Amino acid sequence: MAENKGGALTENQEPPLKPPFSAPPTVNSASSQNAISSTPSSNPDHGASRKSAPPLPTSALGSLPTISRKDHLVFLVEDDIDTFLKRDLDLTRLNRIHHLLWMAGRPLNARPLHRQQMMGFDVLLTEQADLHLLKFSNRLFVKPLPEYMLSYEFWKKYLCASKELHESACGFLLSYVWLICSPLDLSLARKLDLLPSFVTWPLWKGFVTSFVTNVDVNALDQVNKRYHFGELRLGRINSIYRTRFMFTHFVRGYLYGYNRYVVFFQRNFGWVLVVFAFFSLVLSAMQVGVGVPPVNSNAAFQHASYGFVVFVIVSVASLLAFIGVMFAVIFLFNMIAAISHDKMERIEREKLAQDRKNKTKSA
Known part of the structure; x- marks a missing residue:
């Protein structure tokens, strides 16, 4: 960092960086x-x-x-x-x-x-x-x-x-x-x-x-x-990383902490079991209601039961399809990444080995 003739810093210059704590009081080399x-x-x-x-x-x-x-x-x-x-x-x-x-x-x-x-x-x-x-x-x-x-x-x-x-x-x-x-x-x-x-x-x-x-x-x-x-x-x-950098970090995110697919799906889709349990309880209640008067003769209840049954069927099928697609995508991504990394490392190591041999010969 340049200084003026008097040794002082100019207006736009920053002071030199220093350690954020004081020097030890002793001066011997040890x-x-x-x-x-x-x-x-x-x-x-x-x-x-x-x-x-x-x-x-x-x-x-x-x-x-x-x-x-x-x-x-x-x-x-x-x-x-x-x-x-x-x-x-x-x-x-x-x-x-x-x-x-x-x-x-x-x-x-x-x-x-x-x-x-x-x-x-x-x-x-x-x-x-x-x-x-x-x-x-x-x-x-x-x-x-x-x-x-x-x-x-x-x-x-x-x-x-x-x-x-x-x-x-x-x-x-x-x-x-x-x-x-x-x-x-x-x-x-x-x-x-x-x-x-x-x-x-x-x-x-x-x-x-x-x-x-x-x-x-x-x-x-x-x-x-x-x-x-x-x-x-x-x-x-x-x-944030999966959303902000979707094309490069959607699978691994910031820190990919899974070494087995089972662990990945358990941690990310464990909530699905809770949702399915609620669906099951509601469907069971509706099934009982359909056979008990006067609910079984209520047209609004019949339509609501029909709509919810269709919704549950579509939701379960869609979710299972999504999990299947995600598994396939992650599996293919990891396989392609592993093959590509293996090929690049092999080429790099062969190049380094050849450079070392050439240096040895020239010496």
Whole structure:
């Protein structure tokens, strides 16, 4: 970012991106990689907590995964950290439907972990940022907090490289500020393996204080717009995707969570049995009414019974036909997709193998 001769930013320029928390107070090479800035030294419990806590990591790079994928190709994470971070914090799918997210949740803070437990939600761990804080039934997806997110030096080198990445990372940290508000929440997070092992309550409290000082947690103008919402309903997001992107996502939606056709039809057409049960009760009552005076001589009742019988027959036949057609469409779609994917992967692997052989020969 260019500056004027006096070193100050011009009117239309934005200030350079900075980590959303303060740097650790120590300056030696080992502690400069520490994940969380310490709490003030005036805290009487601070020294004892640091002595009894597990040692802080010496490098955020050591906590990164081994491999990642880009366009179906596998690469070592430490060979291309920028690509890994873009994939690890990617929120593109949710941002595409941001104007419709009001259907899936309210623009409120996510509830703390202990509150989630009180409401009966079971936490499911995920590595996808665009599944973080999505809920379905009594389950809640939560992405564990990586160690690199708490490293000041890592932020300066990688996460402050672009505004989009910076906003996504700030929003992800904000979600944990929502989730962990008390020692009880921290204890639950430890049991669920959501936090790095070295995080203690004094460290976390000091980190949140620093974060809130640097990021406006009410205006939310410094975080990705996905984090203007807390929890979101996965079922409604699936419906939005199937409707909004009908030609590409009608079958799989946002997250396709079925590995058997039986499960798919049970979850999506279980209500049909309830409807059929009501139809059966009404038809049975009408059958009794037809044989009992004075109802059996009532012309209006006779016409209503006739109309309802025809309606039930047509409804059942239409619904069964619809389910049959849907099964055929989904089966054909999955079969064609599987054959196409297999063919593309085979060609790509043969091409990569040939390129490697050519490089070996030329060397």
